[in-house]
Amino acid sequence: MSALINVPETAAPGDILDIKVLLQHPMETGFRTGPDGNLVPRNIIHSLRCLYLGEEVFAAELFPAVTANPFFAFTLVAEETGEVEFLWVDEEGVEHREVRTLTVG
Amino acid sequence: MTLTRRHALTLGLALPLALQIRPALATPETMRAAIKGFTGGAEVTEGGIELKIPALVENGNSVPLTVRAESPMTPEDHIEEIAIFNEINPLPDTVRFRFTPRSGRAEAQTRIRLNGSQHVTAIARRSDGTFHSTEVNVIVTAPACRES
Numbered sequence: 001m002s003a004l005i006n007v008p009e010t011a012a013p014g015d016i017l018d019i020k021v022l023l024q025h026p027m028e029t030g031f032r033t034g035p036d037g038n039l040v041p042r043n044i045i046h047s048l049r050c051l052y053l054g055e056e057v058f059a060a061e062l063f064p065a066v067t068a069n070p071f072f073a074f075t076l077v078a079e080e081t082g083e084v085e086f087l088w089v090d091e092e093g094v095e096h097r098e099v100r101t102l103t104v105g
Numbered sequence: 106m107t108l109t110r111r112h113a114l115t116l117g118l119a120l121p122l123a124l125q126i127r128p129a130l131a132t133p134e135t136m137r138a139a140i141k142g143f144t145g146g147a148e149v150t151e152g153g154i155e156l157k158i159p160a161l162v163e164n165g166n167s168v169p170l171t172v173r174a175e176s177p178m179t180p181e182d183h184i185e186e187i188a189i190f191n192e193i194n195p196l197p198d199t200v201r202f203r204f205t206p207r208s209g210r211a212e213a214q215t216r217i218r219l220n221g222s223q224h225v226t227a228i229a230r231r232s233d234g235t236f237h238s239t240e241v242n243v244i245v246t247a248p249a250c251r252e253s
Contacts, residue, residue: 016209029218031195052207059203065194065217067167073214077207 005086007100011078017102019050019058021072023088029064043091045070051085052076052102078104130220131197136190139197140228143188144236149228153237154187156227160242165219165249172202173212174229174237184211186230192223194249199225218249 006020023045030042042064049059058074076084086098131139140149157171176184183206189199202213211229219225222245228238 029195055207056203056205057207058205058213060213060215061201061203063196063198063200065191065196065199065219067216067218071214071216074202074204075209075212077209079207 003086003088003096003098005098005100007084007102009101010103010105013078013080013104015078016075017078019074019076019084021048021050021070021086023048023070023096025069025090027062027064027066027068027070031064045088045090048072048086048088050074050076051083051087053079053082054085057084078102080104131192131194133192133224136192136197136226139190140188140226143190143228144230147234147236149236149238151238154227154229154239156189156225156239156241158225158241158243160244162219162243162245164247165221165245166247167216168219168243168245169214170200170217170225171212171214172227173210176211176231178204178206178209178211180206181232183208183232184229185232187211187213188228188230189217190226190228191217191219192225194218194220194223219243219245221245221248 002024004022008017011017025045028040028043032040034040045062050057057076081104084100084102089095154174162168172187174184184204186203188201190197191199199217204211224240224242226240
């Protein structure tokens with residue numbers, strides 16, 4: 001599973017930055033029947049978190065109504081150079097972590 | 106009635122349709138219940154929040170959604186969470202966003218599935234514990250969840 005994450009590389013302190021995240025995931029709703037006529041088991045990413053300098057900036061709780069390959073855009077305030085961390089977990093318990101470095105100066 | 110070959114055939118064709126189990130759909134009532142679960146029964150005032158969804162959607166499988174609440178986003182006064190609710194998807198809960206003063210703005214975008222034309226409601230919870238809501242009506246020409 002991969003993800004496209006867009007964090008600006010550099011910023012000035014106090015800048016409000018646009019962050020974009022596109023996660024690759026089927027987001028199986030559990031309401032769909034498969035070719036064998038049985039319901040396809042539900043498997044969705046249920047949580048996405050974004051941490052900056054170790055503190056939570058933004059988080060999303062996802063339900064089956066979020067599309068396959070979920071997309072999110074949100075903002076964060078640049079303070080100092082550090083890591084922007086993305087954590088997401090699906091119902092198979094698969095946890096993912098991606099890190100980007102933001103240079104502030 | 107004797108069971109003729111013709112009857113047996115029609116029965117065989119009709120039975121799988123009858124047995125197909127459809128999941129229960131959310132209704133305006135279940136949406137209200139879900140909203141009550143989010144607000145804890147507190148009063149919700151209209152306004153102070155903007156929900157942008159195209160009024161006419163061709164593909165219910167991918168509907169762009171932008172929500173933004175008015176807030177200075179300071180530690181003393183910020184939006185903590187915004188929840189989106191729908192009326193007729195299988196579940197009334199759609200997506201929830203949590204914000205902090207480090208977010209800078211109480212604004213987020215995502216893409217959702219809509220199983221038909223309906224009202225979509227956004228409710229924001231401010232750090233002082235008050236709730237603010239808005240609602241949009243969306244017309245969906247090709248709903249999600251139908252091609253299964």
